[in-house]
Amino acid sequence: MRREWLAVAITAVMMTAACGSSGGTATQSAQPKEEKKTIALFLPESKTTRYEAFDRPLFEAKVKVLCADCEILYSNADQDAAKQQQQVEAALTQGADVLVLDAVDAAAVAPLVNQAKQKKVPVIAYDRLISGIDYEYFVSFNNVRVGEMQGQALLDAMNAKGTADKGEIVMIHGSPTDPSSADYKKGAKSVLDGKVKVGREFDTPDWSPDKAQQEMEQAITAIGRDKIVGVLSANDGMAGGAIAAMKRAGYKEMPPITGQDAELAAVQRILTGEQNMTIYLDIRAEAEKSAELAVALAKGEKPTAPTKANNGTADIPAFLLDPIAVTADKIKDTIVKDKFYKVEDICTAEVKEACVKAGIQ
Known part of the structure; x- marks a missing residue:
């Protein structure tokens, strides 16, 4: 009887050890949780009613549909180029993964785009073509x-x-x-x-x-x-x-x-x-296309654009929508x-x- 109990006890210990070992291995090999992505949207002013009434809410809604876990950093520059510079630099400091930028002064933001490039943060020029530097996309109208x-x-x-x-x-x-x-x-x-x-x-x-x-x-x-x-x-x-x-x-x-x-x-x-x-x-189409591109870039993807727009320095992959x-x-x-x-x-x-x-x- 004692030998039988001893055999049972040894078997139980071995099984417990095996289970413990298996659990430890699974824990160590588990994939790390994917980091939450952050998309920064910068609009130039609020005197034109479209930006706050349409562009912002439509963009944010589309991002949330495509990427529920994505965080959106939003800034409006109130037509102040210096203020927009501070907003962009703050977003880069906070670890933004993608910038969607409607520039107050499209000729003066090239240094900001360069800062983003140095941090490997892709940039989408929204509505206004940024000049003087190469970047990922331009979304606007003809x-x-x-x-x-x-x-x-x-x-x-x-x-x-x-x-x-x-x-x-x-x-x-x-x-x-x-x-x-x-x-x-x-x-x-x-x-x-x-x-x-x-x-x-x-x-x-x-x-x-x-x-x-x-x-x-x-x-x-x-x-x-x-x-x-x-x-x-x-x-x-x-x-x-x-x-x-x-x-x-x-x-x-x-x-x-x-x-x-x-x-x-x-x-x-x-x-x-x-x-x-x-x-x-069709601001909905413009905002939603920009949101789609931003989410794709945040995920490491790069969709093909149907055309290009020359900004004086480079041919920027572009999505140009039709006005009515x-x-x-x-x-x-x-x-x-x-x-x-x-x-x-x-x-x-x-x-x-x-x-x-x-x-x-």
Whole structure:
């Protein structure tokens, strides 16, 4: 009996030792837990409503769908290049794995991109092409095409009124630190040169509606209220500033005026006839494509881009989306159809009659 018990005891000890050894080996060979990835998004300003209302939430939502564990560091520079520099450097210090950068001054951020390259942190230029250095991707719209659409819409509207050769136009361009502004200008002038007389032309710091209003006031004084037959405004915010100046100057009817970004106030102005058109940019597509690329880069992947954009130093792999010109008759089939805004948000009491006329309600 004792020998039997002794044999059982020895067997039990051996089995326990074997189990313990097996458990130890499994623990030692377990794969280390993957580190959480951090994606940093930098937007340039908040005067243009799209950035906080659309770009940021759409980008963040898409990242979370694709990478629930990814952390997002968000910063808005409030049109301050020095502030954006501090934000980018802080994100790199915090260990950001990818930078998605919409630069305040696209010509001045090359040193920041270089800092990221030295840390092996990939960079996506968002909406504005960063110049002077090579980096991973550029995601934006065909900006020269935007300008062409604005110029053609203005010319068509003036020709329809028979005023294209009866006076002068005012050109209110965007910020000189934004390379997109030069593209919009290039596109618009390719359509308008030789067909209209430009009375006054401005490059508007910070894309500021207030400064655009001041510029328009200067133009009215210099040219004369009755001689202005059209306004080429590069975006909706500045168009609002120009319209405010014209109202203040006593205009009963606005000359044709262009815009961009499909801001809610601009959509309402188009319906009521104060603004001729806007450029509708599918910001959802831009933000979500950038989020997809950021997550892919964070995972060590590098998707192939369909085209390239030359930034003066390198050909940057690019995703360039198509803009859409929108007049009153196209709001229903674009902005409303895409649920960019709710119908009730567009068709307030002041705009309700115009909405009915446009078939929106």
